Amino acid sequence: MPNSKPDIYITTPLYYVNSHPHIGHTFTTVVADILKRYYTQMGKKVYFLTGTDEHGEKIALAAEKAGKSVEAFTDENSARFKSVWDTMEIGYDDFIRTTEERHKKVVRNLLQKLYNSGDIYFASYEGNYCLGCERFVTDAELVDGKCKDHGTEPKKVKEENYFFKMSKYSDALKKEFESKPDIIRPEWYRREVLGYLNDKIDDLCISRPKERVSWGIELPFDEKFVTYVWFDALLNYVSAIGYPDDSFKDYWNVSEHFLAKDILRTHTVYWGTMLIAAGIPLYKHLNVHGYWNMSGMKMSKSLGNVIEPSAFKEKYGDEGLRFFFLREMKWGDDADFTIERFISRYNTDLANNYGNLISRTLGMVEKYYVGQDSLSVKNNLPKQHKLKDSLKTLIESYKKDFSVCEFYKTLECMWALFDEANKYIADSKPWDIAKTGNKADLDAVIMPVLEVIRITTYMLGPVMPKVSKSILSELGTTNDTNVSFDDFCSWGFVDKMNSKYSNKKFFNRIEEEKPEGV
Numbered sequence: 001m002p003n004s005k006p007d008i009y010i011t012t013p014l015y016y017v018n019s020h021p022h023i024g025h026t027f028t029t030v031v032a033d034i035l036k037r038y039y040t041q042m043g044k045k046v047y048f049l050t051g052t053d054e055h056g057e058k059i060a061l062a063a064e065k066a067g068k069s070v071e072a073f074t075d076e077n078s079a080r081f082k083s084v085w086d087t088m089e090i091g092y093d094d095f096i097r098t099t100e101e102r103h104k105k106v107v108r109n110l111l112q113k114l115y116n117s118g119d120i121y122f123a124s125y126e127g128n129y130c131l132g133c134e135r136f137v138t139d140a141e142l143v144d145g146k147c148k149d150h151g152t153e154p155k156k157v158k159e160e161n162y163f164f165k166m167s168k169y170s171d172a173l174k175k176e177f178e179s180k181p182d183i184i185r186p187e188w189y190r191r192e193v194l195g196y197l198n199d200k201i202d203d204l205c206i207s208r209p210k211e212r213v214s215w216g217i218e219l220p221f222d223e224k225f226v227t228y229v230w231f232d233a234l235l236n237y238v239s240a241i242g243y244p245d246d247s248f249k250d251y252w253n254v255s256e257h258f259l260a261k262d263i264l265r266t267h268t269v270y271w272g273t274m275l276i277a278a279g280i281p282l283y284k285h286l287n288v289h290g291y292w293n294m295s296g297m298k299m300s301k302s303l304g305n306v307i308e309p310s311a312f313k314e315k316y317g318d319e320g321l322r323f324f325f326l327r328e329m330k331w332g333d334d335a336d337f338t339i340e341r342f343i344s345r346y347n348t349d350l351a352n353n354y355g356n357l358i359s360r361t362l363g364m365v366e367k368y369y370v371g372q373d374s375l376s377v378k379n380n381l382p383k384q385h386k387l388k389d390s391l392k393t394l395i396e397s398y399k400k401d402f403s404v405c406e407f408y409k410t411l412e413c414m415w416a417l418f419d420e421a422n423k424y425i426a427d428s429k430p431w432d433i434a435k436t437g438n439k440a441d442l443d444a445v446i447m448p449v450l451e452v453i454r455i456t457t458y459m460l461g462p463v464m465p466k467v468s469k470s471i472l473s474e475l476g477t478t479n480d481t482n483v484s485f486d487d488f489c490s491w492g493f494v495d496k497m498n499s500k501y502s503n504k505k506f507f508n509r510i511e512e513e514k515p516e517g518v
């Protein structure tokens with residue numbers, strides 16, 4: 001349980017434990033981690049929740065198939081998610097499992113509350129059930145009779161169950177989404193949701209008879225049934241922060257959910273109506289991204305086209321992957337994940353462009369300032385400079401675009417600045433100036449470029465924490481001080497930098513003619 005009020009409360013979906021973590025899950029979790037580091041850099045207090053979704057028919061069947069007890073199976077696979085996130089150095093503050101008592105207690109409590117208020121009733125139902133999605137799907141959602149995400153035919157299910165009066169709250173939910181233009185990012189997903197809400201919304205079947213599915217949270221008012229897995233899992237976002245204790249509001253009021261479009265309907269129609277019925281305000285923002293595809297198909301366990309993050313990290317490291325994630329996917333759109341594309345981005349953007357700017361600049365400092373103990377940056381930096389103006393534009397983009405997940409905009413702007421700095425060096429020819437021995441002229445060229453490297457590297461800290469730290473320390477400065485973002489990014493903030501370098505290469509080109517895949 002958290003114990004102090006955050007400025008931002010970040011959540012990822014709870015991942016199903018029938019699967020092992022792949023690049024798709026990793027993306028959402030890495031973005032949450034990057035934003036935690038970003039907001040922390042901005043001086044904000046962040047609380048970050050992730051975890052695993054462990055009940056329901058799909059998980060029970062997967063355990064059976066694996067020949068394990070469902071408890072052992074869920075323990076093992078939940079631990080796997082946790083260990084991969086630890087390997088990837090994800091800075092989550094809490095990892096919740098839906099099988100934990102702290103969560104089950106809240107689910108039972110809310111079910112009883114809605115039952116008492118008349119929002120849950122008993123009836124019989126018939127519909128098409130997609131096991132992959134763990135929900136009933138409408139005919140309009142099927143393509144050639146199959147689920148478009150899982151490529152499987154839903155099965156007909158007819159049974160008596162408990163229902164949540166979702167339809168009763170659909171107008172209220174529509175009003176909420178209409179009156180909050182930026183509640184869903186990007187905006188076009190909000191329009192998609194308003195489209196769902198224009199259609200008739202059915203009530204939600206929120207139980208499963210134990211005789212068919214026993215792996216779930218027993219209904220507090222009927223022991224013959226367990227809770228439907230979505231009605232259980234969605235509540236994690238409040239069970240982890242102490243709902244129904246009043247203190248949960250400190251977190252909830254600043255909640256930012258991160259997820260892909262596959263679970264947009266459940267996070268708007270289901271979760272939204274559940275919140276209204278429970279008397280809880282809607283989340284602050286729903287940040288919805290597209291799919292990582294491989295060969296045009298969503299990367300997923302059921303399609304068998306997954307890349308494992310740990311194997312990827314072992315081969316290529318994880319910092320390049322974090323950069324690639326943000327640079328390559330426009331928030332909301334789908335993107336293609338191929339090793340070739342990753343290598344090309346890595347070599348072009350990191351090794352050639354940024355990496356080269358660093359090594360040539362530090363190489364020049366080493367050569368032209370030989371004999372000096374350190375570089376006096378602050379006193380020898382021109383007050384006005386075109387690189388300073390470009391940095392100002394970049395800092396504005398970082399502040400604005402990162403906070404609304406438009407990462408690629410800032411990165412494009414940053415790489416344009418690296419191009420500008422590389423060209424500036426080529427045009428200014430410091431190697432000729434050095435021959436004249438005119439130190440002031442040399443400073444006027446070198447110091448602004450060093451400032452570009454220092455400030456951009458600091459801004460890349462949330463994206464590539466390890467390499468950013470090691471470049472800054474090579475420069476003779478650090479990012480883990482109590483200095484504010486604005487101070488650290490101000491032109492000439494650092495008095496002195498190193499004048500001697502280790503000739504370390506921060507990004508080695510990946511030389512692979514034909515990547516084997518991982």
Ligand code: MSP
Nearest residue numbers: 013014015016024025028053233234260291292299
């Ligand atoms: N258990 C539910 C979520 C319950 S939240 C209360 C679930 N689990 S899941 O394991 O299927 O995870 C889905 C999420 O994983 C997506 O919304 C997204 O965050 C991430 N991704 C899984 N595959 C992905 C891609 N191929 N591309 C992008 N994100 C992907 O749904």
